[in-house]
Amino acid sequence: MSEKPADYSLTNGFESKTPFLIGVAGGTASGKSTVCQKIMEKLGQQQKEQTERRVVCISQDSFYRSLTPSERVRAERGQFNFDHPDAFDDKKLLTILKEILAGKKVEVPEYDYVTNSISNRSHTIYPADVVLIEGILVFYFPEVRDLFHMKLFVDTDSDTRLARRVPRDIMERGRDLEQVLNQYMNFVKPAFEEFCLPTKKFADVIIPRGADNLVAIDLIVQHISEYLKRSPTEKPQLEYAVLTRSTSV
Numbered sequence: 223m224s225e226k227p228a229d230y231s232l233t234n235g236f237e238s239k240t241p242f243l244i245g246v247a248g249g250t251a252s253g254k255s256t257v258c259q260k261i262m263e264k265l266g267q268q269q270k271e272q273t274e275r276r277v278v279c280i281s282q283d284s285f286y287r288s289l290t291p292s293e294r295v296r297a298e299r300g301q302f303n304f305d306h307p308d309a310f311d312d313k314k315l316l317t318i319l320k321e322i323l324a325g326k327k328v329e330v331p332e333y334d335y336v337t338n339s340i341s342n343r344s345h346t347i348y349p350a351d352v353v354l355i356e357g358i359l360v361f362y363f364p365e366v367r368d369l370f371h372m373k374l375f376v377d378t379d380s381d382t383r384l385a386r387r388v389p390r391d392i393m394e395r396g397r398d399l400e401q402v403l404n405q406y407m408n409f410v411k412p413a414f415e416e417f418c419l420p421t422k423k424f425a426d427v428i429i430p431r432g433a434d435n436l437v438a439i440d441l442i443v444q445h446i447s448e449y450l451k452r453s454p455t456e457k458p459q460l461e462y463a464v465l466t467r468s469t470s471v
């Protein structure tokens with residue numbers, strides 16, 4: 223039975239600039255955040271010829287679901303799988319992304335890796351021209367995946383990612399070496415192969431070597447700035463088509 227397609231067109235009558243939504247996927251420590259930072263820096267540098275360009279980045283880790291008491295105990299022992307799709311509140315992420323696409327201001331919580339929980343700090347994301355969403359499984363959930371105007375997959379070798387991950391987890395996340403390696407072998411590596419790597423096929427652009435790949439990042443920034451230069455009427459109605467796609471199967 224086909225439901226009435228949702229109507230996300232604004233009711234207040236003015237043309238809100240629907241942001242250009244970019245998904246950035248890849249394995250843990252692949253350089254997703256750094257790629258996002260470099261894209262934001264390079265777009266910011268272009269603002270001299272255009273009005274103030276607002277480019278913001280949010281992390282899928284802000285949408286980890288809350289844990290039950292027994293899951294929390296397992297997490298503290300490094301025995302909870304934070305790399306499995308079930309660890310995320312994908313419905314909350316979907317809701318927030320649709321609000322962002324509708325030009326609304328949203329609150330995004332900050333995740334605390336030391337306590338393995340959403341902290342009470344949050345960031346306000348104001349309406350922007352470009353919104354980047356980075357995370358290991360941003361292309362895993364079809365309804366989330368369908369919202370992106372551009373999908374990037376950061377493809378960094380697994381040994382490089384592990385070499386980055388070990389010191390980061392020890393220094394920044396208060397873990398010991400044995401726990402980090404056990405977590406990697408028991409959860410991070412198998413979940414990457416089962417859930418993250420298969421989503422590479424959905425990418426529009428695959429970025430080998432991640433943030434070191436300045437040619438790829440420049441090409442991506444050029445594509446985004448071309449999009450931003452077009453007038454609202456020239457912009458592809460993709461976002462309208464996607465947002466109104468009926469949800470019947």
Ligand SMILES: [N-]=[N+]=N[C@@H]1[C@H](O)[C@@H](CO)O[C@H]1n1ccc(=O)[nH]c1=O
Binds near residue numbers: 286305405
């Ligand atoms: N553990 N582990 N793996 C996940 C995953 O690889 C990565 C996702 O950004 O963050 C890690 N992660 C997530 C939540 C948490 O509390 N601690 C943590 O290290």
